[in-house]
Amino acid sequence: MASSKGKAREDVHWQLGWWELSPLLDRAHRPLAWSKSSVIFSAHHTKPLVLARHFNSSRHFELAVPQAIRLDPDSYSPPTLIYISPDDDWLFAYFSGAKDNIGCLWHRGLHLDAWTIGDSWSMAHGAGIVAAAWVTSHREWVVSDSGTASRLPPLGPTLPFNSPILLLVTESRDVNVCLLPPSVPSVKILRTSLVQSTTASESTSPPLEGTSLGGRHVCIAAAIGLSYNDPSILIAMRSHLLPPDDPSSDHPLDMVLPLDLDQPLPAAHTTSTAQSNLWEIWGEEAMIELCEVTLGKGGAPTQVSTKPLPPISRPGSRIADLTFFCSQPEPPGNASPMATKDPRRQAKEQADKRGSIYLAATFINCVDYTSPPQSEVTIYSFTRNPAASSRWSLYKEHTRTFTTAVLAFLIPSPSKTNVFAGFLDLSALSLPDLTNDDRWESSPIMSITDYVGRDVPAGLATSPNNVLLCMSSFTPEPRVAIHALPRRKPIPGPNAESRADLARFLAAAVLAHSSLSDIVSLLISNSSPDGLLSSSLVGAMAILENNSFGLSDVWLYEVLGVATEIARGKYLKAPDSAEKALLEAQWTSLHDMCSVATLETAFSDCRDGDSYDLEAIWQLVGLAMWFKDYLERLIKDCVTIGDNFANAQTQVSAIPRLANSSLLHFLHRYPLNNLQSTVSHVKRLRDDLKSLSPKVENAQMAKELLMDSFACSGVDVDALSSVLEEVKVISATISASELRQCLASFSPIPSLRPQIQQIVEKICSSKTVNRQKLFIKAADLVDAIYQWPAAEYAKEKDRDIVTKGVLLHRGTILRCVRCGGRYEVSDGKVGDHISLRWRAWERTWAYQCICGGSWTFSVVAP
Numbered sequence: 001m002a003s004s005k006g007k008a009r010e011d012v013h014w015q016l017g018w019w020e021l022s023p024l025l026d027r028a029h030r031p032l033a034w035s036k037s038s039v040i041f042s043a044h045h046t047k048p049l050v051l052a053r054h055f056n057s058s059r060h061f062e063l064a065v066p067q068a069i070r071l072d073p074d075s076y077s078p079p080t081l082i083y084i085s086p087d088d089d090w091l092f093a094y095f096s097g098a099k100d101n102i103g104c105l106w107h108r109g110l111h112l113d114a115w116t117i118g119d120s121w122s123m124a125h126g127a128g129i130v131a132a133a134w135v136t137s138h139r140e141w142v143v144s145d146s147g148t149a150s151r152l153p154p155l156g157p158t159l160p161f162n163s164p165i166l167l168l169v170t171e172s173r174d175v176n177v178c179l180l181p182p183s184v185p186s187v188k189i190l191r192t193s194l195v196q197s198t199t200a201s202e203s204t205s206p207p208l209e210g211t212s213l214g215g216r217h218v219c220i221a222a223a224i225g226l227s228y229n230d231p232s233i234l235i236a237m238r239s240h241l242l243p244p245d246d247p248s249s250d251h252p253l254d255m256v257l258p259l260d261l262d263q264p265l266p267a268a269h270t271t272s273t274a275q276s277n278l279w280e281i282w283g284e285e286a287m288i289e290l291c292e293v294t295l296g297k298g299g300a301p302t303q304v305s306t307k308p309l310p311p312i313s314r315p316g317s318r319i320a321d322l323t324f325f326c327s328q329p330e331p332p333g334n335a336s337p338m339a340t341k342d343p344r345r346q347a348k349e350q351a352d353k354r355g356s357i358y359l360a361a362t363f364i365n366c367v368d369y370t371s372p373p374q375s376e377v378t379i380y381s382f383t384r385n386p387a388a389s390s391r392w393s394l395y396k397e398h399t400r401t402f403t404t405a406v407l408a409f410l411i412p413s414p415s416k417t418n419v420f421a422g423f424l425d426l427s428a429l430s431l432p433d434l435t436n437d438d439r440w441e442s443s444p445i446m447s448i449t450d451y452v453g454r455d456v457p458a459g460l461a462t463s464p465n466n467v468l469l470c471m472s473s474f475t476p477e478p479r480v481a482i483h484a485l486p487r488r489k490p491i492p493g494p495n496a497e498s499r500a501d502l503a504r505f506l507a508a509a510v511l512a513h514s515s516l517s518d519i520v521s522l523l524i525s526n527s528s529p530d531g532l533l534s535s536s537l538v539g540a541m542a543i544l545e546n547n548s549f550g551l552s553d554v555w556l557y558e559v560l561g562v563a564t565e566i567a568r569g570k571y572l573k574a575p576d577s578a579e580k581a582l583l584e585a586q587w588t589s590l591h592d593m594c595s596v597a598t599l600e601t602a603f604s605d606c607r608d609g610d611s612y613d614l615e616a617i618w619q620l621v622g623l624a625m626w627f628k629d630y631l632e633r634l635i636k637d638c639v640t641i642g643d644n645f646a647n648a649q650t651q652v653s654a655i656p657r658l659a660n661s662s663l664l665h666f667l668h669r670y671p672l673n674n675l676q677s678t679v680s681h682v683k684r685l686r687d688d689l690k691s692l693s694p695k696v697e698n699a700q701m702a703k704e705l706l707m708d709s710f711a712c713s714g715v716d717v718d719a720l721s722s723v724l725e726e727v728k729v730i731s732a733t734i735s736a737s738e739l740r741q742c743l744a745s746f747s748p749i750p751s752l753r754p755q756i757q758q759i760v761e762k763i764c765s766s767k768t769v770n771r772q773k774l775f776i777k778a779a780d781l782v783d784a785i786y787q788w789p790a791a792e793y794a795k796e797k798d799r800d801i802v803t804k805g806v807l808l809h810r811g812t813i814l815r816c817v818r819c820g821g822r823y824e825v826s827d828g829k830v831g832d833h834i835s836l837r838w839r840a841w842e843r844t845w846a847y848q849c850i851c852g853g854s855w856t857f858s859v860v861a862p
Contacts, residue, residue: 029080030472032461032480036088037112037854038515040461040470042480048076048095054112055463055482056517056569057817059856061113063091066104066120075099081129085164086138090180091115092166094129101128103168105180105187110847111814112856118180119187126218127172133224135233136164141512142328143504149511149547152328156226156233157295167293169194169222169235175293177304190304194235194291201303216242220284225324225382228355233293234309234382234392236359238319239285284319288312288361292392309392312380314361320375321362321410328416329355357382358397358432360410360419375407376400377421379432397432408457413440413486414466414505420485422457443486445471463518465505484522502532503539510544510558515854516565517817524569533566537744545736556670557597559743561852564590565818567746586746589661591819591851592630593671598802598850599623600674603681605841611688614699616835619803621702624682624709626804631679631715635769637662642764645757660747666727666759667748668739676724683717686710714774719767730758800824802845818853 033041038055041063048069053060069076081094091106100122107118123129137159139151159165166178177190177200192200195217217239225234289311296303359380366373378399385391405423413420418437422445459472462485469483488501502519509516523533537559544555567587574580602623606613612620641663665671689703710717734755741749748756763769798807801821807813812825823845848854 030458030474031079031082031093032459032470032472033082033084033091034461034463034470035084035091036086036464036512036514038464038517039112040480041082041084041091042459042472043078043080043082043093045078048073048078050079050082050091050093050106052113052115054517054817054856056521059112059815059817061857063093063106063115064117066102066117068102068120068122069095076102081132083132083134083166085134086136086140087164090118090134090164090166092132094132096128100124103129105166105178110855112817112854114857121187121189123170126216127170127174129168130171130219130237131169131222131224133167133226134164135159135167135226137162141508143508143543145504147504147543147546149507149543153229155228155326157231165295167224167233169219169224169237171218171220173217173219173237173239173289175235175291175304175306177293177295192293192304192306194237194293194306195289195308197305197307199303199305216244217285218242221319221322223322223324223359225326225357225359227326227357228329230354230357231294232392233295234324234357234359235291235293236322236324236361237289237291238287238322239289241282241285243282286314288314288319288322290394310394312361312394314363314378318364318366319361320364320407321360323360323362323410325358325360325410325412325419326416327356327358355416362407362410364406373406375402375405377402377407377410377434379434381432398434400434409460411460411462411469412466414501415488440486440488443484445469445483464514465509465516465518467502467505467522468518482521500536500539502536503543506536506540506562507543507547510540510555510562511547513558516562520562520566520569523566524573526573534741534744537563537566538740541740541743553670557594558852560590560594560597560671561818563743563746564594564851565853568819586661589664590746593665593674594851595804596627596630596665596671596678597674598845599627599804600678600681602838602841603678603685606835606837608837612685613835613837616838617689617699617702619805619835619838620685621706622803622805624685624706626799627678627682628709628713628715631717631720632713632774634662634665635715635720635763636774638666638760638763639769639771639774641756642760645760663748663756663759664742664746666763667731667734667742667752667755669728669731669734672724672728672731676721676728679717679721679724683721686717712773714770714772716768716770720763723762723766723768726762727759730755730762802842802850812857814855814857816849816851816853817856819849819851821849821851823849823855 030045031043034055035041039052040055041050041052043049044051048065050063050065051060052063065073076095076097079093079095081092083092085091089108091108093104093106095102095104101124102120102122104120105118106115108115135156137154139154141149141151143149161183163180163183166180168176168178170176173194174191175194177192179188179190181187190200192198219237220240221238223236225236227234290309292307292309294305294307359382361378361380363376363378364373365376376399379397381395381397383393383395385393402423407421407423409422410419411422412418418440456474457471458474461470462468463470467485467487469485470480471483472480502522506516506519509519519536522528523536540562541559544559545552548555564587567583567590571580571583571587574583603612603620606616606620608614665675686706689699689706692699692703734752738749738752742752799805800807800823801816801819802823807822807824808826809824810826814823814825815821816823825846826842846855
């Protein structure tokens with residue numbers, strides 16, 4: 001490191017010292033957790049609070065705290081443990097206090113920031129929480145290098161109900177198994193010892209371990225290991241031996257010596273000497289204790305049993321961390337041809353496969369405290385004993401010592417066969433031999449120059465799709481930084497796009513309905529290579545289509561939402577006004593495709609036999625009027641492009657850039673089918689209202705509004721319905737590969753110029769377009785303003801993203817973290833009219849926006 005001050009300048013060389021590693025040696029933590037919905041939870045640096053913010057957006061909030069903390073916050077420290085469940089429904093945090101310790105569980109509602117306290121309980125000193133882990137029915141989606149998508153088996157015991165279990169390892173060397181609703185009415189805790197074979201059930205609980213000979217054992221580090229398709233839970237612990245708390249066990253030393261030194265010492269002196277020798281054994285124990293934990297029959301946690309395993313002897317160095325790593329079983333895509341002939345046989349074989357589980361023990365040795373500290377990591381593997389499947393065998397696989405850098409952390413890689421090792425830079429180590437894996441690129445972790453040497457990792461969390469690392473530090477000004485994790489080098493060979501890591505991660509995230517904010521952040525980063533965004537999207541779409549089993553439309557809707565998030569992210573980061581206008585047009589067009597797909601489902605769900613539900617007539621008319629405005633914008637773009645084609649021998653570059661993206665609605669078969677279906681619905685609704693009896697007063701008023709709106713429209717929906725049939729014939733000539741490239745670039749590709757020209761000519765030469773009404777609106781003419789009842793409605797821009805109606809601000813308003821759209825939660829009433837069909841449709845969007853983004857209550861600037 002070089003520094004300068006004023007005119008004088010000299011090179012200053014910095015060297016890591018043991019005192020700068022004290023947070024690692026003391027195992028101090030500032031915990032982090034990154035949820036599936038891309039919310040980062042962290043501990044407040046001075047208060048007993050859990051903070052939360054949505055990554056890649058400005059949404060942030062705090063979790064409510066238990067009453068004991070709220071009434072006396074000064075008696076409790078910031079949380080030292082934060083764990084989020086894999087299904088994103090539960091969060092656990094542990095607070096240590098002066099009087100007692102508190103564990104708290106929060107349960108999530110429908111929205112990102114709808115967290116409520118599920119339960120909390122106090123713990124005595126000496127029984128605090130050291131480590132935690134979730135056991136759930138969650139199954140992770142993965143995509144192999146060959147592009148085959150599959151779901152991994154659940155980690156740990158298979159639960160007979162859809163309710164997670166929380167495992168807690170305490171300082172008293174016990175394991176607490178927390179049963180959560182709905183499997184039980186309220187949180188229930190089963191406790192059993194980890195240092196002796198015991199069994200606990202809902203009706204019985206073993207006594208706490210007392211003080212052992214010479215002192216008491218306190219667990220200072222622990223790790224919980226879960227393996228695929230394996231009902232056993234492995235726990236590793238390292239303990240401190242501390243003096244007993246009972247003051248009566250202390251023996252004061254008598255310094256009076258006999259005059260005759262040859263005489264034996266009095267009995268009191270002998271006892272005192274023996275007691276003084278015990279001070280040599282206080283401190284960290286020279287072994288790692290192991291224990292196997294099993295739940296009741298069939299995974300039902302009505303009974304918990306523990307069985308200690310032979311410990312690992314490891315004297316000398318101080319332990320820095322204990323971590324279990326599990327490699328996944330061989331996926332179906334890599335199975336032998338014989339195994340895939342019978343699907344039932346393949347499913348059975350996959351259910352019997354188990355992953356490998358390893359324990360990584362990291363130590364730091366400060367040697368003589370005069371030279372740089374050394375770090376060492378040892379890998380142990382666990383295998384079932386063939387002679388007795390209930391017994392485990394432990395093998396020391398490899399040990400590696402680092403003398404030129406200190407190992408700060410180990411985290412699993414996406415491949416499950418490597419671990420990422422964090423030093424002053426990042427590299428990948430192979431399991432179990434700990435060699436550097438040259439197939440992975442390194443990724444630097446940058447630090448502020450003022451804190452070089454003190455920016456020691458205090459907490460780590462990987463993003464939902466394992467592409468980013470969130471890290472907190474022990475700097476005087478606590479901060480949370482985001483870093484890119486290493487990526488594998490490109491895999492040569494055919495279909496390289498669908499074999500790339502980011503393409504596979506994108507596809508897996510879509511299949512798992514997980515947030516893609518971390519991947520989007522990488523794709524739109526200024527440091528990303530040219531073409532990475534397009535190739536990743538094309539590869540992901542190819543993977544989804546190959547694994548769709550004929551249901552590709554289901555995933556195309558998800559892909560439109562992903563493309564919307566990426567295009568909007570680029571738009572928000574773009575500094576240039578011209579480029580910003582283009583990106584705004586692109587993301588708006590993609591979002592409109594999502595809206596049209598949503599409208600089609602609304603009309604379908606509100607069908608009442610051969611007509612529509614009249615109780616929902618006002619809502620349907622609102623959707624129809626929004627759709628009419630959208631059709632006019634779409635046809636205007638076609639007319640503008642058609643004029644360019646007609647005026648000269650234009651090239652693709654002559655097509656207005658801002659109109660390019662809107663043509664995707666005619667080129668891509670999925671949005672085109674939705675467009676045609678919605679046109680048919682709107683046409684049918686108009687025809688139904690025409691024949692409506694005047695006796696239906698509520699519907700009659702809606703009819704007049706809709707008729708006036710379409711009378712002033714520049715688009716004839718009857719003619720458009722016929723033209724779209726011809727457009728579908730042209731669209732059918734476009735290959736699937738070209739369609740993927742269009743969506744990935746958010747606009748038509750140059751090779752589709754002939755199809756674009758044919759479609760534009762079909763539309764412009766038909767009776768669909770009325771140029772006068774299309775380009776000159778009654779609202780623009782002062783004399784005609786009072787002749788158009790929908791003038792004020794058209795001017796209103798504060799719209800509900802779901803219902804397309806005006807936001808009335810009468811109920812709770814939610815905001816989407818993906819597109820920024822707002823949705824007002826209502827009871828579905830219009831006056832005294834309630835449509836059960838409309839209410840059911842509207843409630844389908846209570847969990848997520850029409851673009852696939854999550855809702856939040858948080859109030860932020862628009």
